[in-house]
Amino acid sequence: MRSDKVRLGVHRAPQRSLLRAMGHDDETMVKPLIGIANSYSQVVPGHIHLNDLALAVAEGVRQAGGQPMEFNTMAICDGLVMGHDGMHASLPSREIVADSVELMAQAHCFDGLVLLASCDKIVPGMLMAAARLDIPVVAVTGGPMAAGRLDGKRVDLITVFEGVAKVASGQMTPDDLARLERLACPGPGSCAGMFTANTMACITEALGLSLPGCACALAAGPEKRRIARDSGLKIVELASRDLRPSAILTPAAFENACRVDLALGGSTNTALHLPAIAHAAGVSFGLADFDRLARQTPHLCSMSPGGPMHMENLGAAGGVGGVLRALAPLIDASCLAVGGSIADYMTERQPDLVVDGQLVIHPLSAPVHDQGGIAVLRGNLAPDGAVVKQTAVAPEMMRHQGPAQVFDSEDAAVAAYDQGRIRPGGVLVVRYEGPAGGPGMREMLALTALISGGPLSGKVALITDGRFSGGSRGAAIGHVSPEAAQGGLIGLVADGDMIEIDIPGRRLELAVAAEELERRRQAWRRPAAKFARGPLARYAALVGSAAGGAVLRDDFSQGSR
Template sequence: MNSDAVKVGIDRAPHRSLFKALGLTDREINKPLIGIVNSFNEFVPGHMHLRQIAEAVKAGVRENGGTPLEFSTIGVCDGIAMGHVGMHFSLASRELITDSIEIMARAHAVDALVFIPSCDKIVPGMLMAAMRLNLPSIVVSGGPMLPGRHEGKNVDFITVYEGVGKVYSGQESQEWLQGLEQNACPTCGSCAGMFTANSMNCLTEVIGMALPGNGTIPAVYSERIRLAKETGYQVMNLLRDNIRPRDIVTSTSIRNGVAADMALGCSTNTILHLPAIAFEGEIEFDLAEINAISDRTPQICKLSPAVNGHYLVEVNEAGGISAVLKSLLDAGLIDGSGMTVSGSTMAERLSSAVVKNPSVIRPLTDPYSAKGGLCVLFGNLAPEGAVIKVGALANRDIVFEGAAKVYDGEDLAAEAIRSGVIKEGDVVIIRYEGPKGGPGMREMLGPTATLAGMGLDSSVALLTDGRFSGGSRGLSIGHISPEAALGGEIAFVENGDMVRIDLEKRTIDWLLPESEKAERRNSFDPKKGLEKVYKVAGRTGYLGRYVQFAQSANKGAAFRTVKEE
């Protein structure tokens, strides 16, 4: 179906009258109708400038023969939602974004779509909608924030969170922290490091759904406006050539995305969103394949939140994501045969890309690490997998064994960390924070950043069936599957149990005799933890419905499909 369904023929005279009520001329109505999906709001710094980006997109659409019609989506700022009930809604908003776009596009019979996201869940939510609808589509984000400066050093949003830990540990004063918060986030845009938003905007470029520069051109640069105009222009070419998202996003381009993820050291949340995008496109995604890709893909960028990491603006100046991809392509680490929204193959698009600063984008012969920035751990504590951002660790070959301190929820664990209960060598387990048990799989930036600020990020392991912010670092292992609420092994661990993590072997094991494990399983109350779910989610609100449909983290927490009778 295209827009002729709402504008052509005698029967559509009433429809045309409504378009004319919008001020559209017959010429505009007769052109293709292009949906401009804008996630602007006044809560999110990454989205506060998206009206300007949308106007630039519209200009490009009009220049190339289309009629742009804008509509909005919701967008949650993870930073503002962090550490309170709001974080239950962050991941859950992704599916709502996807559904709302589907409703608007189908109800109004648009011919093509331009997506304008910026931050964490909005980017994958829009990509999931693109895969579901399979209309000619293209993405242009709002771009990354510039880093701030404080006491002669580059700082960002995560620096403030880690500063909280320094105040709690007595290393810094509250006055120092106030100065830091004044300077950490100096511009609009998605937070300056390789956190989840910028990770997903870079990977959108990698999988072929955005023009070069989408992931790295800073939000405040005029080049970002020019990119938006080119994006609006290009969507019309995609429409004429009938190039659709499922022609671009394939198993090959998803693997390219994982390879780039490894080279860049992206957020662990990418391993939540890529499976969900693949799920919408009916593409098989095997979590175990991530380790195989990581084994052969060196990490050639080290970006904040890694210690002494670079920022996205520096990657942009060094040649951008295209330069990273060209290095991988020349080494045979990605496949350049796939189509992109540029209307050319990835190899053709990268033909002139060069690395301009080898200290930011290192040569493959001198990587930060011979293996990629993320890995998946398996073992009896996580039989369906768990994820860690090894690229943010100073030592990637850690074997860590310690006694568990178990907390049923983030709030109890955060209080234990702040009060000094957690000591060097502990294994902190935070459970009932998965997609169902959370509900909503909250990010836990507070606990990880506080540990980092206290200097415990490499000497305390933090394990959860929830997830971490893209700004987290240290021995932070998330997405443990199955989650506690589904009776996963993490539900049966008790204080004092020994846990062993071997990053070289990529294992995570609960060291307890099998007979005792079986006894605990037999005495397990499946209703444990549900009290929190019902208290937070209620039984009639959106979270209550979300709990019914969200799948496990190893499936991207995507909604399960409705089974046919």
């Protein structure tokens, strides 16, 4: 066992003495050491219940003959940091989560690891650590909260964000918004729609790194606690078999996970996270794969924010297993998983389950849309790629041409909206919000919710080198690469320039003569760094392009610069 390095032999008497200080005895000294990486905090609703799940994991570990050793890592709530400077910290936290889990597991020589996490950057960070460590792991995603109810209708956090715009435009009263605020998020868990947190939970299950049913089991429900206990049982078995992530995270597994994401119409943030996990696993998987698979994989589930369904509906209809079953001709069911193989994850789709007049999981023969949720656009504005959730774009905005309104930050664009300066028919360009230029590639849910929830819905497009929340909808095109701060063409756009968006044709073009662009390039100067010291300054100096998953540079061999 790996843990023998810590506990075995006369030279490890001091280490055994430290373990005895925590209650270990001769019996536990010979059991497999199972780390439980827990991102519990009292800051994030998706994490506030994780200590209860950790108890269930530990119960399963002990029952299977292992010794649990729990430790914690950080968790940032994207909803709470949305729309202000706090969002700079969100994407960089993915790297801190990954590093903290990897360092703890490496230092203490765990024989296996249970990853207990929820929400946006925390789940992918832990999966990156698992891929780099390559020791047996089981992931337990914390589960979604139930949707709220207001006057008989299901509501969620995005309903509240869009409610702010409705109040500003007179479509909703402040009193109605206050009622909505109190009812939209009824308890613990990740926000109820197919936003980034739940998209990542579904991807984790589709990759085969969590047990079947884990993604859709509600945070506060008994099924989640059962899965947590079973995961504790399972990790001891996997440790004894030495079944590692490298056997699970194959190119075919990434294709399976991406197809599930596309069928669900999941968050565009997966175009950052899935390539980053693949990079950690030594697998080549990027934007070209997303676009190739999107053309082959239909959209089967009309999930919030682009449709009426919530995670509880998906769970009732068969969950990720039901989506895998619906996609069966496109899925490699032989891929290994912590619960056997992906074939063992496929559950029956409930063909008669209808919500708000439509099926929850559509069959391949009658999809919601013929193509998957994410489209990758290219052109002179985004030679390395840009990303849009095409299934959440109004039909009339799938092709759009209009004059640019340029803003050098999200804050400036929101101020312009509040002042009534956003013109219908235009294209908002929000730049210097990329991985390095932001830094941290801030999500722009505050801005997209103002547009989608107000009178400009379906009347303007938005492009940015930043990114969007999984709850964003509309003609919102992010991840424009190269970013402005790295000399990308988006940094040369001027007010009034014509921009052409063709989502079906996968094109994003700036209609400005080459001579004029060269004149602007000669006058362009790289902006000063927004943070001169600390973790955000380090992140800005080391982070790579959004087109590659915004991973940190790791070429630190001797002589590299």
